[in-house]
Amino acid sequence: MATRAETSSQDQSKLGGIHDILPPGNPFRAIFSLEPIKTFIFLILSFIIGLTVFVVYVTIAATGIGLTMSVIMAIIGIPLLGALLLLVPVIGWIERERIGLFTGFEIASPYREVPDGKIGDRAIAFLSDGALWRDLLYSLLLFPIGLAQFVIGVVGFTVPVSLIISPYLVYAFGSLNVGGAAFTTVDTPAETIPLVLLGLVLGLATAYIFIVLARAHAVFARWLIGPDERRALAERVETLSETRSRMVGVSLDDRRNIERDIHDSTQPKLVNLAMSLGMAKEKIDSDPQRARELIDTAHNEAREVLAEIRNLVRGLHPSILTDRGLEAAIRSLSGYCAVPVQIDVNLGERPPEAVETTAYYIIAESLTNVAKHSQATEARVMVRVENGNLLIEIEDDGIGGAVRTPASGLSGLQDRAAALDGRLTISSPVGGPTRISARLPCES
DSSP states (O other), rough: OOOOHHHHHHHHHHHOOHHHSSOOOOOOHHHSSSSHHHHEEEEEEEHHHHHHHHHHHHHHHHHHHHHHHHHTHHHHHHHHHHHHHHHHHHHHHHHHHHHHHOOHHHHHHHHOOOOOOHHHHHHHHTTOOOOHHHHHHHHHHHHHHHHHHHHHHHHHHHHHHHHTTTHHHHHHSHHHHHHHGGGGOOOOGGGGHHHHHHHHHHHHHHHHHHHHHHHHHHHHHHHSSSSHHHHHHHHHHHHHHHHHHHHHHHHHHHHHHHHHHHIIHHHHHHHHHHHHHHHHHHHHOHHHHHHHHHHHHHHHHHHHHHHHHHHHHHHHOOHHHHHOOHHHHHHHHHHOOOOOOOEEEEEOOOOOHHHHHHHHHHHHHHHHIIIIOOOSOOOEEEEEETTTEEEEEEEEOOOOOOOOTTSHHHHHHHHHHHHHHHHHEEOOOOOOEEEEEEEOOOOO
């Protein structure tokens, strides 16, 4: 268990220290770059977006709550409030992208992946995700934060610019009253030189302040609407532990199946083979014709046993996968499939062995299901590497309606993907098509 001091330290690490807020390197390098312009635009946009979101949220929420007060109009009010909640992640995504574009702080999505299942279960998972409510809080805070940034941005821009162009103002208007009664009136352009110098100094300082404000905003956003690394790590460990336990059970079941196949099929044929050869040995002198018949029978039995052993070994780990890679193994699988299969594979370098093997089993089980249950006329297998992940998609034009149950082969495929910290999703509406998509990380 982490101590309170350790927890506080971890929170501060996520929130960021002074080194995250201040621009790295030489301050003048940041000032004399495009950063002040980008961050000034960022500050102004914070107010515009914050104001817009606040008005939209308040309007939808007030309308939805008002309608729900009436039993009849509740059929409109409740979906309206639901639409508001669906809008929250969109605003959060826009903000994370905006922050990354203008400040360079990349903030990953904090949302957990919504599991497959009934709409009610998916809705509960969505509403129970803390990231939704943190995005909502950030959206509401963006208005006052943006207002403060807007004021600072406008004042920080207009004051230095006014001082820098003071010679022109004196030339155009004849005189310039600086600071009202507190200062004197400037009548000649020469008298504006101190004002110009002051404007330059303030301009440099303001440019740096714009950068610091934008980075502070980004650090705050990363803390509030970024992923909670400790929670994500804990969930990942829990998921991997559960998956490992299920995979151990699957391995035991596979071993029992292999033992049963050998005991019920291969072993009796080996016994018959030995008996046929023994009888042929006894008959070879007294009845050569019968001995030849027995040898022919033994030969056929040996070929059947070899075919069964070959199929058994292929199920354990196909040699073609080891020797020639995933694409060749997929094409071999398509040759055994009773349904025509279109193959689109773009891999480049070979994936790691564990990823390659898992991908093979996912595709093999999926094509088996297509041939047995889908009533499809065509299937398609797509495999490619993208952003360090192996992406797999198997689709057929069958009747659909595939349902994942705890003991089904589809659950086993999801466990195989999860064991590599990947994900497998199933879309199979009644009437088709059925689509199985998997993402397997290729990089550690």
